[in-house]
Amino acid sequence: MSIAILGTGAIGNYVRAHTDGQITTILTRPARLTEVQAETGLACVGSAQDLPDGTTLLIDCSGHAGLAEHGPTALARGIDVLTVSIGALADDDIAKKLTDAAAQGGSKLHLANGAIGALDALRGARVGELERVTYTGRKPPEGWRGSPAEEVVDLSNPLTEAVAHFTGSARQAALQYPKNANVAAAVALAGVGLDDTSVSLIADPEAKGNTHEITAQGAFGELTFTITGKGLPTNPRSSALAAMSVVAAVRERSSTIRFA
Numbered sequence: 001m002s003i004a005i006l007g008t009g010a011i012g013n014y015v016r017a018h019t020d021g022q023i024t025t026i027l028t029r030p031a032r033l034t035e036v037q038a039e040t041g042l043a044c045v046g047s048a049q050d051l052p053d054g055t056t057l058l059i060d061c062s063g064h065a066g067l068a069e070h071g072p073t074a075l076a077r078g079i080d081v082l083t084v085s086i087g088a089l090a091d092d093d094i095a096k097k098l099t100d101a102a103a104q105g106g107s108k109l110h111l112a113n114g115a116i117g118a119l120d121a122l123r124g125a126r127v128g129e130l131e132r133v134t135y136t137g138r139k140p141p142e143g144w145r146g147s148p149a150e151e152v153v154d155l156s157n158p159l160t161e162a163v164a165h166f167t168g169s170a171r172q173a174a175l176q177y178p179k180n181a182n183v184a185a186a187v188a189l190a191g192v193g194l195d196d197t198s199v200s201l202i203a204d205p206e207a208k209g210n211t212h213e214i215t216a217q218g219a220f221g222e223l224t225f226t227i228t229g230k231g232l233p234t235n236p237r238s239s240a241l242a243a244m245s246v247v248a249a250v251r252e253r254s255s256t257i258r259f260a
């Protein structure tokens, strides 16, 4: 199995460090080819078209723009893509390009579980009638820097109480918060869909980490799931579990016995 990776940030670097040398190629911006090659000692290419023949998997840890730019070419070449940039699928145009390319190449787009759990339960529950799914994302104020939360809350001043800076659908959340609402999109795609999943995003000065909560009701019964994830040291906005879930997915690809 020959694996390439897109993204050399907090998640990408964690994934490279924990996949036992299985990643042999880095897809990076053309302007950074020499620098990334010197930093990592791995082969680097500037486009998905240049990924070596025999590449079986491209891991995307770059964000929505990177997936939109490189995902379709990789998929059309028959290379599976494993992505954390799940919220990119809230854009119908990007979703169609990815789907069409996968059909053309006979490949698959795999969605990492990311920073959340319970997606397996939601996917089972939706087989019966799933009536209502909510998702609440809560992070310390600094976890929302660089997001539209800054237009609602003054993050430079210490907050005295939790502030909900977004309420709406998972689709709106994913489109407006590309770096913070991939989990909202994952919950939606596992459950009742991007337009029917209710989302709240909260800046909370008392938050001890990145907390994600799901509630769901339906024919299966009721579900409440909460996780408080530690942020990655190099990007506290991204939970360590998001990176760990990618490593787990890579390991499972070569397991004989695996979760379906």
Ligand SMILES: NC(=O)C1=CN([C@@H]2O[C@H](COP(=O)(O)OP(=O)(O)OC[C@H]3O[C@@H](n4cnc5c(N)ncnc54)[C@H](O)[C@@H]3O)[C@@H](O)[C@H]2O)C=CC1
Residues within 6 Å of the ligand: 006, 007, 008, 009, 010, 011, 012, 027, 028, 029, 061, 062, 063, 064, 065, 066, 067, 069, 084, 085, 086, 112, 113, 114, 115, 116, 178, 179, 180, 182, 183, 186, 234, 235, 237, 238, 239, 242
């Ligand atoms: N599914 C989930 O649970 C989670 C998903 N994410 C997603 O993962 C993304 C990455 O997270 P981090 O590693 O923490 O961010 P980061 O900012 O540390 O790293 C992003 C990397 O991607 C590269 N990149 C961005 N656009 C690119 C492009 N068009 N071509 C090539 N390289 C490109 C950057 O240069 C950088 O190396 C986030 O933006 C977010 O969308 C983040 C956390 C959780």
Ligand SMILES: O=C([O-])CC(=O)C(=O)O
Residues within 6 Å of the ligand: 115, 178, 179, 180, 181, 182, 183, 184, 210, 229, 237, 238, 239, 240, 242
């Ligand atoms: O890492 C997290 O806690 C969640 C996140 O940023 C996202 O959903 O995009």
